[in-house]
Amino acid sequence: MIRIVERNILDTTKNIICHQVNCKGVMGAGLAKQIKSKYPNVFKDYKRLCENQNVKSGKSGLLGATQFVDVSGNKTIANLFAQDNYGVNKRQTDYDAMELCLKSLNSVVNTDYSKYKGCSIAIPYGIGCRLAGGDWKIVKQMIDNILGDCDVTIYKFN
Secondary structure, three states, X not given: OEEEEOOOHHHOOOOEEEEEEEOOOOOOOHHHHHHHHHOHHHHHHHHHHHHHHHHXXXXXXXXXXXXXXXXXXXXXXXXXXEEOOOOOOOOOEOHHHHHHHHHHHHHHHHOOOOOOOOOOEEEEOOOOOOOOOOOHXXXXXXXXXXXXXXXXXXXXXX
């Protein structure tokens, strides 16, 4: 079931907080910057993963991947690698990568052997559509199609 609420996603009681990240190791704006400030270990793990991946291949192989970073006993941040680069002059969101990230999320909350089995999910309203320039109609449809059977709350905070 997917519902939309008007609250700050960082105040959620949901188990997994999702946000979109780039593959360059930069959390310089938007929700990513807020997560970096509130949960410094998330940024450290994310930065390390980006550096290791980019050094090995010369380019990022992270596009479409999802990194789960536990921040407390029942709270996890899901870094959705749905954009390669960053910037605001063109669309950065890669819809195919977003689809892979959402499928990964669905898998971990619905797979019996996963430690995240049955976890609730928090997603920011407009994920990948503000600074990264995606189209919310497209992304929302993906969320509905892929995560429709999960416990998902979309957080709209103005």
